[in-house]
Amino acid sequence: xxxxxxxxRASGGDQxxxxxxxxxxxxxxxxxxxxxxxxxxxxxxxTQQALLGAxxxxxxxxxxxxxxxxxxxxxxxxxxAEARAHRRHIARIRVIATNHPTxxxxxxxxxxxxxxxxxxxxxxxxxxxxxxxxxxxxxPLTEIAATLGIPSGTARSRLHYAxxxxxxxxxxxxRLAELPxxxxx
Amino acid sequence: xxxxxxxxxxLSEWLEYGPAYAPATIxxxxxxxxxxxxxxxxxxxxxxxxxxxxxYAKMAVAAVAVIAVGAIGLxxxxxxxxQVGGPTISPSPPPTPSPxxxxxxxxxxxxxxxERFTSAIHGISVAYPAGWSVNAATRPWTTGLPRTQEGxxxxxxxxxxxxxxxxxxxxxxxxxxxxxWAAERSSxxxxxxxxxxxxxxxxxxxxxxxxxxVGCPERPMSALxxxxxxxxxxxxxxxxxxxxxxxxxxxxQLNPEDAVDASPSxxx
Numbered sequence: 072x073x074x075x076x077x078x079x080r081a082s083g084g085d086q087x088x089x090x091x092x093x094x095x096x097x098x099x100x101x102x103x104x105x106x107x108x109x110x111x112x113x114x115x116x117x118t119q120q121a122l123l124g125a126x127x128x129x130x131x132x133x134x135x136x137x138x139x140x141x142x143x144x145x146x147x148x149x150x151x152a153e154a155r156a157h158r159r160h161i162a163r164i165r166v167i168a169t170n171h172p173t174x175x176x177x178x179x180x181x182x183x184x185x186x187x188x189x190x191x192x193x194x195x196x197x198x199x200x201x202x203x204x205x206x207x208x209x210x211p212l213t214e215i216a217a218t219l220g221i222p223s224g225t226a227r228s229r230l231h232y233a234x235x236x237x238x239x240x241x242x243x244x245x246r247l248a249e250l251p252x253x254x255x256x
Numbered sequence: 257x258x259x260x261x262x263x264x265x266x267l268s269e270w271l272e273y274g275p276a277y278a279p280a281t282i283x284x285x286x287x288x289x290x291x292x293x294x295x296x297x298x299x300x301x302x303x304x305x306x307x308x309x310x311x312y313a314k315m316a317v318a319a320v321a322v323i324a325v326g327a328i329g330l331x332x333x334x335x336x337x338x339q340v341g342g343p344t345i346s347p348s349p350p351p352t353p354s355p356x357x358x359x360x361x362x363x364x365x366x367x368x369x370x371e372r373f374t375s376a377i378h379g380i381s382v383a384y385p386a387g388w389s390v391n392a393a394t395r396p397w398t399t400g401l402p403r404t405q406e407g408x409x410x411x412x413x414x415x416x417x418x419x420x421x422x423x424x425x426x427x428x429x430x431x432x433x434x435x436x437w438a439a440e441r442s443s444x445x446x447x448x449x450x451x452x453x454x455x456x457x458x459x460x461x462x463x464x465x466x467x468x469x470v471g472c473p474e475r476p477m478s479a480l481x482x483x484x485x486x487x488x489x490x491x492x493x494x495x496x497x498x499x500x501x502x503x504x505x506x507x508x509q510l511n512p513e514d515a516v517d518a519s520p521s522x523x524x
Contacts (some may be wrong), residue, residue: 086290093286106271115282122286123293127487130295187270204263207271225496238263 078135081126089129100146105151106203108190117153120185121146128129140218143208147200147219154196183241190240198233201226294460321446366500369507375410378426379515380488383507384412388422397425401447402489420494422504423476425487426515434482441480441489442469459502461490462510470498477501486512 074092081089100121101104102240106115124145132141204218212230216223263270302333369383377393384474394407402409402425415422427438444452455467460481466481476493479501492501 079308084295086287089290090283090287094283097278097283098276101282101403102274106272111279112277115279118282119285123289126286126290126295127293130291130297142334183266184270184273186265202267203271206268222496234263234267237267241263241266 075135075138078132078138082129082132082135089126091139093125096142097122100142103203103207104146104150104153106207107147107196107199108153109188113153114150117146117149118121120149120152124149132214140214143204143218144218147204151196151202186241186243187237190237193240194233194236197227198236202228202233202237205230267421273432293381311498335452344365361505366495369504371423372507373410373412374511375424375514377516378410378488379486379511380410380424380426380490381509381511382412382422382424382490382504383495384422384504385414388412388414393425396516397427397489398518408466420492421495423491424489426488426512428485429482429485429515434487435467437482437487438467438480442467442478447475460506461488461508464488464510479505480511481508483512486515 077088079090081092096117101114101118104117104121105111108114108117122143125142132138166208172195194202200219201215204215205212210218212226215230216226219226260466343383367387370386371388372381372383373390374381375393377396389412389413391413393402393410397408402423410424411421412424417447432440440446442456457470459466459468459481460479461479462482462483464481466479469475469478469480476491477496477498478491479487481488481490490505492504495501
């Protein structure tokens with residue numbers, strides 16, 4: 072939970088207060104941006120844009136208690152802008168380095184990860200955002216709708232179609248992996 | 257026994273895999289940039305929540321609101337109120353049973369359509385809200401879905417919202433009838449998804465026949481119409497209000513003679 076007094080002071084132009092707020096939120100914002108964009112450099116750009124936009128527009132935020140959700144909205148919109156700016160290069164899928172500080176659990180196989188990674192990149196940025204807010208942040212659909220400023224039905228629809236697409240990709244991959252076992256000896 | 261985790265568990269776990277900490281350069285860059293970025297000033301602060309009111313006060317406010325709406329409605333609907341709207345929008349529902357585009361009396365979430373864009377490629381003109389930005393097509397629409405990144409679509413987008421945009425494109429019918437062309441472009445195979453939006457609704461756009469394609473949740477609302485040997489594709493993405501879409505369609509002007517097509521050698 073971010074300090075409401077810091078938000079109030081930052082809203083009044085206190086740069087130190089805003090820097091402290093940014094420091095408290097930057098890891099989470101970057102994590103969201105990375106998971107939507109699947110690219111560390113673009114995630115970094117989106118996070119920076121979100122924080123600079125937050126500083127510029129903070130005086131217009133009426134409900135300071137919503138500061139954190141408002142930041143999430145800004146970073147998601149910054150991701151949309153990044154995705155739009157780079158969509159000419161979508162075909163150039165880069166391999167993400169795996170030396171991240173978190174270690175994957177053994178319950179998810181390398182093959183499943185690859186299938187999900189591939190299928191996730193075929194989703195629209197809007198679908199990705201809903202998946203990340205729901206499955207990574209654990210937001211319910213109503214909260215996602217409020218955070219992104221979209222109708223609940225739209226959030227539900229995006230999650231439904233994105234999940235269906237990801238599930239289909241995973242199941243197709245698993246069927247392929249099981250093919251050799253089904254052959255008679 | 258090998259119990260496989262649920263799909264939701266797998267997805268959540270996969271999303272957990274990734275960086276948990278942001279590079280330090282982000283904060284450094286932001287902190288360095290703050291002094292040069294002025295904050296927006298709010299001159300009038302409207303209270304986010306109004307103070308609590310008792311029941312009588314609420315009833316009084318509701319009564320005033322009803323009277324005000326009624327008075328405005330009467331003023332607007334008076335026969336001598338001086339309607340000067342465009343030729344395609346009638347002030348009252350027409351008596352004809354055939355479907356036509358009439359501006360909906362219900363409030364529209366879109367701002368007023370005060371600007372007009374005329375395509376240099378697709379032979380079409382449409383009104384759009386002030387403040388939206390135009391990304392004009394740079395080449396004709398030949399095959400597949402007309403996409404902005406390929407330059408085959410005029411896109412008028414509201415950059416301030418969640419990717420809402422109006423898309424425009426047109427192409428020759430290439431020997432098929434208009435309704436065949438429209439049926440193909442509204443089908444699931446054309447969009448690469450599983451949703452066949454039937455029944456589609458017939459519409460008239462600038463006095464031309466067409467169909468309105470709605471009902472596929474992840475697709476934009478779209479209209480397909482044809483004049484002579486040219487088919488037109490108009491979409492509203494990111495907005496689910498059909499009245500708004502019809503309001504936009506009512507402003508469309510089709511000018512097939514102004515359209516630019518690919519040279520035969522450039523067409524696949």
